[in-house]
Amino acid sequence: xxxxxxxxxxxxxxxxxxxxxxxxxxxxxxxxxxxxxxxxxxxxxxxxxxxxxxxxxxxxxxxxxxxxxxxxxxxxxxxxxxxxxxxxxxxxxxxxxxxxxxxxxxxxxxxxxxxxxxxxxxxxxxxxxxxxxxxxxxxxxxxxxxxxxxxxxxxxxxxxxxxxxxxxxxxxxxxxxxxxxxx
Amino acid sequence: xxxxxxxxxxxxxxxxxxxxxxxxxxxxxxxxxxxxxxxxxxxxxxxxxxxxxxxxxxxxxxxxxxxxxxxxxxxxxxxxxxxxxxxxxxxxxxxxxxxxxxxxxxxxxxxxxxxxxxxxxxxxxxxxxxxxxxxxxxxxxxxxxxxxxxxxxxxxxxxxxxxxxxxxxxxxxxxxxxxxxxxxxxxxxxxxxxxxxxxxxxxxxxxxxxxxxxxxxxxxxxxxxxxxxxxxxxxxxxxxxxxxxxxxxxxxxxxxxxxxxxxxxxxxxxxxxxxxxxxxxxxxxxxxxxxxxxxxxxxxxxxxxxxxxxxxxxxxxxxxxxxxxxxxxxxxxxxxxxxxxxxxxxxxxxxxxxxxxxxxxxxxxxxxxxxxxxxxxxxxxxxxxxxxxxxxxxxxxxxxxxxxxxxxxxxxxxxxxxxxxxxxxxxxxxxxxxxxxxxxxxxxxxxxxxxxxxxxxxxxxxxxxxxxxxxxxxxxxxxxxxxxxxxxxxxxxxxxxxxxxxxxxxxxxxxxxxxxxxxxxxxxxxxxxxxxxxxxxxxxxxxxxxxxxxxxxxxxxxxxxxxxxxxxxxxx
Numbered sequence: 001x002x003x004x005x006x007x008x009x010x011x012x013x014x015x016x017x018x019x020x021x022x023x024x025x026x027x028x029x030x031x032x033x034x035x036x037x038x039x040x041x042x043x044x045x046x047x048x049x050x051x052x053x054x055x056x057x058x059x060x061x062x063x064x065x066x067x068x069x070x071x072x073x074x075x076x077x078x079x080x081x082x083x084x085x086x087x088x089x090x091x092x093x094x095x096x097x098x099x100x101x102x103x104x105x106x107x108x109x110x111x112x113x114x115x116x117x118x119x120x121x122x123x124x125x126x127x128x129x130x131x132x133x134x135x136x137x138x139x140x141x142x143x144x145x146x147x148x149x150x151x152x153x154x155x156x157x158x159x160x161x162x163x164x165x166x167x168x169x170x171x172x173x174x175x176x177x178x179x180x181x182x183x
Numbered sequence: 184x185x186x187x188x189x190x191x192x193x194x195x196x197x198x199x200x201x202x203x204x205x206x207x208x209x210x211x212x213x214x215x216x217x218x219x220x221x222x223x224x225x226x227x228x229x230x231x232x233x234x235x236x237x238x239x240x241x242x243x244x245x246x247x248x249x250x251x252x253x254x255x256x257x258x259x260x261x262x263x264x265x266x267x268x269x270x271x272x273x274x275x276x277x278x279x280x281x282x283x284x285x286x287x288x289x290x291x292x293x294x295x296x297x298x299x300x301x302x303x304x305x306x307x308x309x310x311x312x313x314x315x316x317x318x319x320x321x322x323x324x325x326x327x328x329x330x331x332x333x334x335x336x337x338x339x340x341x342x343x344x345x346x347x348x349x350x351x352x353x354x355x356x357x358x359x360x361x362x363x364x365x366x367x368x369x370x371x372x373x374x375x376x377x378x379x380x381x382x383x384x385x386x387x388x389x390x391x392x393x394x395x396x397x398x399x400x401x402x403x404x405x406x407x408x409x410x411x412x413x414x415x416x417x418x419x420x421x422x423x424x425x426x427x428x429x430x431x432x433x434x435x436x437x438x439x440x441x442x443x444x445x446x447x448x449x450x451x452x453x454x455x456x457x458x459x460x461x462x463x464x465x466x467x468x469x470x471x472x473x474x475x476x477x478x479x480x481x482x483x484x485x486x487x488x489x490x491x492x493x494x495x496x497x498x499x500x501x502x503x504x505x506x507x508x509x510x511x512x513x514x515x516x517x518x519x520x521x522x523x524x525x526x527x528x529x530x531x532x533x534x535x536x537x538x539x540x541x542x543x544x545x546x547x548x549x550x551x552x553x554x555x556x557x558x559x560x561x562x563x564x565x566x567x568x569x570x571x572x573x574x575x576x577x578x579x580x581x582x583x584x585x586x587x588x589x590x591x592x593x594x595x596x597x598x599x600x601x602x603x604x605x606x607x608x609x610x611x612x613x614x615x616x617x618x619x620x621x622x623x624x625x626x627x628x629x630x631x632x633x634x635x636x637x638x639x640x641x642x643x644x645x646x647x648x649x650x651x652x653x654x655x656x657x658x659x660x661x662x663x664x665x666x667x668x669x670x671x672x673x674x675x676x677x678x679x680x681x682x683x684x685x686x687x688x689x690x691x692x693x694x695x696x697x698x699x700x701x702x703x704x705x706x707x708x709x710x711x712x713x714x715x716x717x718x719x720x721x722x723x724x725x726x727x728x729x730x731x732x733x734x735x736x737x738x739x740x741x742x743x744x745x746x747x748x749x750x751x752x753x754x755x
Binding site for chain 2: 007009011023047051080087116162180
């Protein structure tokens with residue numbers, strides 16, 4: 001009985017320390033961060049068009065496309081497809097995505113298509129694509145917008161982040177925001 | 184050098200640079216020697232006073248376990264009701280519903296047992312109040328429980344002859360005030376300043392560039408994610424765990440999270456050596472574990488970088504590796520690296536979906552969890568390894584025809600029996616659980632549960648079997664990751680894995696504490712020429728052989744039916 005009462009009292013004391021003091025302190029400290037503790041947003045003309053870290057659906061031909069998503073870029077949830085590598089339905093789906101890309105991007109070869117553009121991400125909210133995935137779309141985007149291909153390619157290049165550690169990437173939202181501003 | 188490879192080399196180097204001094208510090212701190220964190224003493228005294236605890240009271244191993252079990256049982260009951268009625272409680276800005284009884288049972292067991300299997304999804308399944316007051320609370324305390332029990336074993340084996348294994352409350356409180364809490368503050372701040380939300384604001388809404396209305400789940404996540412890794416818990420704030428771009432926004436946070444889940448397991452191994460004043464033993468154990476880690480990690484990385492052979496046939500470019508279920512900012516190599524570590528240290532957080540990894544990657548992931556002692560979870564990793572050590576001592580003793588001894592104490596029938604029982608428990612739970620679920624899947628496919636058994640599997644064939652094997656393995660190992668395609672939120676999985684977690688957590692803790700308590704009470708035998716030396720490389724290799732043989736014998740048939748068969752089917 002004594003042990004039980006000690007347990008109850010200790011639980012209460014630790015709750016105050018771990019569930020109130022600690023998280024509230026961090027929450028206050030995070031107000032000093034870029035997104036003020038709520039995540040960093042991106043605005044165009046003063047209107048929030050998205051979160052820098054959260055991918056959004058881009059499937060219109062005039063934009064650079066994001067990766068396929070198992071949750072349709074619904075950021076109220078998150079999930080991968082959880083399809084196994086040998087699943088025949090899944091392989092069919094990938095094959096269809098390749099066909100779609102070939103259809104919308106005339107002039108590209110199969111071997112130009114990088115895997116990330118035809119596979120779903122782990123979160124379903126991947127904000128990035130690989131530099132290859134952006135490059136393969138340059139021709140299409142430039143043609144639809146009647147822009148100089150070189151100019152669009154240069155935009156992709158300037159939006160390619162090559163960190164010291166980890167893979168190179170292109171943030172799709174930032175790229176498309178800049179694309180809309182391109183004349 | 185390739186930036187992905189340098190990324191993981193940097194991760195591992197930082198891990199060692201932190202873990203090694205941390206190990207020395209933990210040994211001193213738990214032994215009660217002077218350390219720089221002694222400024223926490225007044226806070227600790229306050230905690231003891233408010234809780235009515237006498238920190239100077241010695242405990243024998245039975246009293247120690249009584250405290251541990253009472254406290255953990257209290258959390259089980261309290262948390263169960265909190266989860267069921269979370270919708271009636273405050274701090275629920277997103278209006279999430281209460282949990283069903285079976286889901287609440289599974290979730291609370293899973294968090295008390297440092298497993299974090301999560302049959303719910305963070306965004307919609309738990310309120311902020313629950314995430315902090317129940318789940319995050321348990322992420323601290325379950326890790327501290329494991330650490331406290333490991334320190335009790337250190338203490339029992341340190342003294343020549345003793346009945347005192349130390350005070351449970353003191354170890355638990357110190358693990359929090361002088362290890363978990365201060366480090367969590369540092370990690371949470373790193374995350375918060377790299378873009379992880381930390382404020383209590385609820386969902387946000389915006390209109391995307393293509394005109395879709397998007398809701399974004401947020402919340403005080405950085406606090407939770409810090410201890411989730413540090414305490415080898417693994418439960419995500421968001422459903423997609425550390426693959427979620429708010430939970431793991433960039434490569435720096437990825438390194439932070441992977442380092443933070445490794446440092447305590449490694450430090451505890453070294454602390455063992457320092458605490459019992461057999462530094463060399465600690466280093467030999469560390470060496471064996473590190474070797475084991477590389478044996479699992481190298482083939483994992485190579486299988487992911489190779490890409491999916493079935494997709495390669497379609498003629499596209501997989502220059503970086505297999506990308507299904509992975510994030511571009513993290514990349515296949517760091518995802519493979521993480522998947523090995525999260526399965527060997529029993530964290531179970533993921534930065535990419537394990538269900539979509541290559542068949543052989545799945546094999547190494549499962550094997551890591553089956554062995555469960557290459558570093559292992561917070562505190563419990565050392566305890567699991569101790570069981571293998573006792574078996575190795577016993578077998579070596581038989582081979583040379585002497586009474587087996589460990590650290591100056593005779594290892595006799597009672598201790599070996601406990602060790603053998605704990606060793607046999609894992610294959611029993613994993614294989615019986617998988618057999619039962621396979622039986623239900625094939626024979627009772629139409630059972631009227633929340634998810635019908637016929638709809639459990641997200642993938643057909645061998646991979647479907649792997650989903651069930653993985654779930655049972657993860658539960659027994661208190662890992663908590665999953666082949667998440669499995670439809671697991673229904674009464675069958677909630678109850679069966681809940682029971683497996685409970686047994687897989689507490690028996691492997693009680694066993695080693697009892698063994699150490701029993702050994703510690705025995706007469707001390709000074710080392711002589713005839714003593715089997717346990718801190719040599721030869722004995723280290725002997726232990727590794729015991730680990731590999733035991734696990735191969737137990738699991739090979741099941742692994743053949745799942746990942747190995749799938750691998751060969753893809754080569755056709």
